[in-house]
Amino acid sequence: xxxxxxxxxxxxxxxxxxxxxxxxxxxxxxxxxxxxxxxxxxxxxxxxxxxxxxxxxxxxxxxxxxxxxxxxxxxxxxxxxxxxxxxxxxxxxxxxxxxxxxxxxxxxxxxxxxxxxxxxxxxxxxxxxxxxxxxxxxxxxxxxxxxxxxxxxxxxxxxxxxxxxxxxxxxx
Amino acid sequence: xxxxxxxxxxxxxxxxxxxxxxxxxxxxxxxxxxxxxxxxxxxxxxxxxxxxxxxxxxxxxxxxxxxxxxxxxxxxxxxxxxxxxxxxxxxxxxxxxxxxxxxxxxxxxxxxxxxxxxxxxxxxxxxxxxxxxxxxxxxxxxxxxxxxxxxxxxxxxxxxxxxxxxxxxxxxxxxxxxxxxxxxxxxxxxxxxxxxxxxxxxxxxxxxxxxxxxxxxxxxxxxxxxxxxxxxxxxxxxxxxxxxxxxxxxxxxxxxxxxxxxxxxxxxxxxxxxxxxxxxxxxxxxxxxxxxxxxxxxxxxxxxxxxxxxxxxxxxxxxxxxxxxxxxxxxxxxxxxxxxxxxxxxxxxxxxxxxxxxxxxxxxxxxxxxxxxxxxxxxxxxxxxxxxxxxxxxxxxxxxxxxxxxxxxxxxxxxxxxxxxxxxxxxxxxxxxxxxxxxxxxxxxxxxxxxxxxxxxxxxxxxxxxxxxxxxxxxxxxxxxxxxxxxxxxxxxxxxxxxxxxxxxxxxxxxxxxxxxxxxxxxxxxxxxxxxxxxxxxxxxxxxxxxxxxxxxxxxxxxxxxxxxxxxxxxxx
Numbered sequence: 001x002x003x004x005x006x007x008x009x010x011x012x013x014x015x016x017x018x019x020x021x022x023x024x025x026x027x028x029x030x031x032x033x034x035x036x037x038x039x040x041x042x043x044x045x046x047x048x049x050x051x052x053x054x055x056x057x058x059x060x061x062x063x064x065x066x067x068x069x070x071x072x073x074x075x076x077x078x079x080x081x082x083x084x085x086x087x088x089x090x091x092x093x094x095x096x097x098x099x100x101x102x103x104x105x106x107x108x109x110x111x112x113x114x115x116x117x118x119x120x121x122x123x124x125x126x127x128x129x130x131x132x133x134x135x136x137x138x139x140x141x142x143x144x145x146x147x148x149x150x151x152x153x154x155x156x157x158x159x160x161x162x163x164x165x166x167x168x169x170x171x172x
Numbered sequence: 173x174x175x176x177x178x179x180x181x182x183x184x185x186x187x188x189x190x191x192x193x194x195x196x197x198x199x200x201x202x203x204x205x206x207x208x209x210x211x212x213x214x215x216x217x218x219x220x221x222x223x224x225x226x227x228x229x230x231x232x233x234x235x236x237x238x239x240x241x242x243x244x245x246x247x248x249x250x251x252x253x254x255x256x257x258x259x260x261x262x263x264x265x266x267x268x269x270x271x272x273x274x275x276x277x278x279x280x281x282x283x284x285x286x287x288x289x290x291x292x293x294x295x296x297x298x299x300x301x302x303x304x305x306x307x308x309x310x311x312x313x314x315x316x317x318x319x320x321x322x323x324x325x326x327x328x329x330x331x332x333x334x335x336x337x338x339x340x341x342x343x344x345x346x347x348x349x350x351x352x353x354x355x356x357x358x359x360x361x362x363x364x365x366x367x368x369x370x371x372x373x374x375x376x377x378x379x380x381x382x383x384x385x386x387x388x389x390x391x392x393x394x395x396x397x398x399x400x401x402x403x404x405x406x407x408x409x410x411x412x413x414x415x416x417x418x419x420x421x422x423x424x425x426x427x428x429x430x431x432x433x434x435x436x437x438x439x440x441x442x443x444x445x446x447x448x449x450x451x452x453x454x455x456x457x458x459x460x461x462x463x464x465x466x467x468x469x470x471x472x473x474x475x476x477x478x479x480x481x482x483x484x485x486x487x488x489x490x491x492x493x494x495x496x497x498x499x500x501x502x503x504x505x506x507x508x509x510x511x512x513x514x515x516x517x518x519x520x521x522x523x524x525x526x527x528x529x530x531x532x533x534x535x536x537x538x539x540x541x542x543x544x545x546x547x548x549x550x551x552x553x554x555x556x557x558x559x560x561x562x563x564x565x566x567x568x569x570x571x572x573x574x575x576x577x578x579x580x581x582x583x584x585x586x587x588x589x590x591x592x593x594x595x596x597x598x599x600x601x602x603x604x605x606x607x608x609x610x611x612x613x614x615x616x617x618x619x620x621x622x623x624x625x626x627x628x629x630x631x632x633x634x635x636x637x638x639x640x641x642x643x644x645x646x647x648x649x650x651x652x653x654x655x656x657x658x659x660x661x662x663x664x665x666x667x668x669x670x671x672x673x674x675x676x677x678x679x680x681x682x683x684x685x686x687x688x689x690x691x692x693x694x695x696x697x698x699x700x701x702x703x704x705x706x707x708x709x710x711x712x713x714x715x716x717x718x719x720x721x722x723x724x725x726x727x728x729x730x731x732x733x734x735x736x737x738x739x740x741x742x743x744x745x
Contacts, residue, residue, distance in 0.1 A: 010367060013315070018307055025308045056494060063491035069312045069332060069368045 002031070003058045004084060004154050007046040007065060008038060008073040015070045019046060022068065028052065028061055032086075032129075032151025043072065047153040049129075077156050084154035087126045089114075090136065093143035094121040102142060109135045120145055128152075188355040191319045191345065192221040195283070198326035199227065204254050206230060206245065206612055208238040212258025213298060214285025217351040230612065230641070233633035235262050237605035239269025240631075243278050244569060244609030247592045250404065252279040252333045252341075253609060259285040260298030263344075264305065268599060271309040273340040275596025276425060277402060279333040280340035281326075286315065288348040302344050311339030316346065319354040324361050331363045336370030337489040338402055370488060374505035374513050382460070382484045382501050383519035386416055389458035389482075391527040394420045395441070398595075399463015399487060400429035403507035406588040409462065410434070412511050416521045419531055421449045423464045424580055425595040432564075432584035438531055442470040443731045444577040447538035448531055450729070450737040453478055455530075458522075461485040463507045466496040467596065476736025486510045538743050540581050541728075548722040549697055551575060551650050555582035557698075558620060558648065561705045566618040567592065567610050571603030571627030574656035577727045579622050590617075601630030604647065608634060611643045618646065618709060625651040625678060635688040638714045646709060647716040649681055652723040660726045685716035692716040 009015050016035055023030050031049040038045040052058045058076055065074045094102055094116075102121065106113065111125035125135050129152055136147070189197075195218060199207075206228040211219045222229055232238035235257045242253025257266050263284040273280045287296040303313050312332050314325050322345075329341040386392055400409050406429050413420050413436050420430045421441045430437055439446035441453050450472075453459065459481040464470065471477045474496060484501035485493045493502045503510055542552040555578045558566070568583050569592040570576040576593055585591055592610050594602040607621035628649050638645055650656075658673040685692030691708075695701045695717055708715045728742030 013317075014303060014307070017304065021307050056498070060491065060495055067489070067491050069365060072367045 001052060001054070001058075003050050003052055003061070003076055003078045004082065004152065005048045005050060005058075005062065005065070006075045006077050006155060007048070007071055008040075009044050009046060009068075010070040010072065011037070011042050011044045012070055015044070016046075018068055018070060019048075019065070022064055023048075023050075026061070026064055028057075032149070034151040034153045036153070045153075045155075047151070049152050075156075077154060081157045081160050082154050083157055084128050084152050085126050086129050086132050086150055086152045087124065088132045088136065088147065088149045090123045090125070090139060090144060091115075091120050091146040092123060092139050093119060093145060095119055098142055102139065105135075105138055111135060188353050190217065190221070191316070191322055191350040191352050191354070192218045194319065194322040194354065195326065195345070195350070196221050196225055196227075198323050199254065202326070202330045207254045207256055208232060208242045208245075208609070209256030209283075210235045210238055210258065210262060211256075212262045212285060214259035214287060214347045215256060215262075215283070215345075215350070217347060218256065218283070218285070218345070228612075230608070230637065232605065232608075233636050234631070235265035236268055236601065237608075237631055237634040237637070239266045239280070239282065240272070240599075240602050240605035241609035241612075241634075241637075242280055243269060243273050243276075243602070244592050244606030245613045246273070246278045246280060246338075246609070247606075248567065248589055248610050248613035250279075250402070250589070252281045252330060255280060255282040257282070257284050258298065259287055259302075259347075260300045262298075263300055263302040267305060267309070268597075270306055270340050270342065272594055272597040272599045272602060274309045274311065276594065277338050277398065278340065279338035281329050281333055282340060282342045284342060284344050285350070286344045286346040289317075289346045290348070292346065302342065306342050309340075310342045311337075313342040313344065315344040316349050319349055319352050320356050322349075327361070328363050328365060332365070332368060336368070371490070371504045372488070372506040372509055374486070374503045374510040376513075378501055378503045379510070379513045379517060382503065383514065383517040385458055385482055385484065385501060386418070386460075386522055387520040389522045390524050391456045392416075392418045392458040392460065392522050392524065393438070393452050393456045394418050395423065395453065395459060395461045395464050396420055396426045396429045397423040397462065397464025398425035398429075399507045400426055401463075401588055403463065403488070404588075405462075405506075405508035405511050406430065408508055408511035408515065412515050415515060416519065417524070417528075418460070418522070419452065419528065421452055423467070423470050423595075424593065426464060427580060428585035428588045428591045431586040433586055438535065440580055441737070443472070444581065444727050444729065445470075446535075446540060446581070447729060447740060447743045448534035450731070450740060451534050452531055454736070454738040456481050459483050461487070462511070463487060465489075465492045468496075471496065472731045472737045472739075473734055476738065538729075541745050542725070543745070546722065549695070549701070549720060551578050551652075551719070551721040551725055552582055553698060554648075554650070554701060554719050554721065555579055557701055557705055558622075558709075559583045561709050562618050562620070566590065566620045567607075567614060568620050568622060569593070569603050569607040569610050571623040572598045572600050572657075573624045573627060574652075574660065574725075574727050575622050575624050575650035576603075577657075578650070600627040602627070604628055604631045605634045607645045607647075608637055608643060611645050619644070621645050621647045623647065623649050624656055625649055625653065625681075626655040626675060628681070629678075632684060635685065635690060635716075639688045639690055643714060644712045645714050647685075647714070649716065649718045650721050651678075651681070651718050652721050652725070653678065654723060656725075657727070663726070664730075665732070681716060681718040690714050690716055692718065694718045694720065696720050
């Protein structure tokens, strides 16, 4: 199962190394990891997406991360109502006669074209991983020359629904 | 420059100090008594200051020996062992010791030299990325980036190493930082680590839950691990076990936490544990784990582990709870505080007469055994003699292998902190150097360094330290001309194909000892042993005794890999 784990860490040298090291030491699989500054000075936020076998494995990840001296807070936010976004840059082959077709795909996904050259164009798309995934699949036949994804970054919504049963969703 | 220094002096009334000065002051503040260190290029500024220091410095003959000695010291005193190694090879030589201390939760403060800040990353002479190397095997590590940080870092390091679940902390000091001068006055700073706040007090509801579970149980056992020793909770463990009349089982590392001669003591459990303890864990309906981590050598195959039990687990490290065994009563706390709370509850003791009788029957029917009539010198017999002749009061330090298991089985510990062994990592070459630290920690004690002929040859160079400091360590070699435990496994699981496990070509250990000015003896029979041990165990001199024990002896009982605790082999003669 896929889990989204949010970490607040002290912004100290080597902290990212400690986190990634822990994942390999404990044999956990990371799908993506994204790091950046947080609202507090001297602290960073890390969002990890991991694949685990069961809930005890995800509990173990959370506990091991929490044990790190530089880690202030760990939350497994998978079951909360969250906003999760990923950004991807896709350089796709675009000759004049396919260009319009690609534009028509971009539109419904609310992606945007940020660079165009003679035989290619670069598309930027943000959204939940599923959406990014779907868009990449759609654009693949045209020939992807380069692809860069940031990995998911996420946090809980300002208002949490009382029932956590239904799958969280977001309106793009 | 001189003028500047003079100005600062008048302003702050302190002399400008070097990084090395600040470091030594910080160590003095932490009341460090002994440093196990080995000098080299990158730590020269530090060693220059140590020249005038009053802290005892022990020079091992290999950095690995130094860190194992520090582990022995830490295990006996409960205080962090302090180690210094130089950059590059000095630092990489202590890696095994760090991993060992991490696995067995021993507090260490390890200083490594580093090349000067300006050349870090340039593959300079004797440079190694020791932070990168040691991140997974230390509780925390630092590289000092500015001189003024030294007092804070050392203070934090001692706090981290010795609180919560203890562990090793490494501080990497570039040469220019140690040699550099600071004219800033030292500021006393409180330790501020928002990400590190160990939970010590148990949750009251869980304590209630456990107390009720005890009252209801018919077959309770306590499994006590090294957490009881680290938490200095032996007294509380005894009081609680007696109050509730719960029988106690020890892990290998926990030995001594509960008196071996106590009627409630069942024995050690695990791969070479006693029948009663392993059956106790299999049959119990309530398992109270206090400070043990359900290591695979203890549990055997997890599918067969304590199948009928409600599991309660008291541990200061929340990550250990539920890691290997599903736990229904989790208690994150210091062992001492949790036991104090449990004692205060004064719950109704369980009605478990039948259970106690069953355990007693197991103990009487399936004790440890060996062939007493073989005419050969049996290692178990040697252990029994060592136990009786030291009246169970010695500090026993072991290496890893068959002799370690025999020591655990036959040396009955009635007191805490008399047992030093490498459990989690199983480090050969650990025992002898660790005995040096143990002897320094308790100079009056009789320290037995129990080694195999294989493990001893991994650290013979430390004989020089024993000689130099005249430490009265008794080196006991269980010599079977083989890597005994490997040989045993090859005999049992690989149809006696003894692939590279026999070492018939050996030095004369006696002459080796004599080369270092230490008395050495070879013992071939029980009679000789009887006579010699009376003579040498109670004097204040180091000695090496080469016991030529039966080379075909195996350790039993034994649980084969993949089997459950109840599937022991060799429980009866």
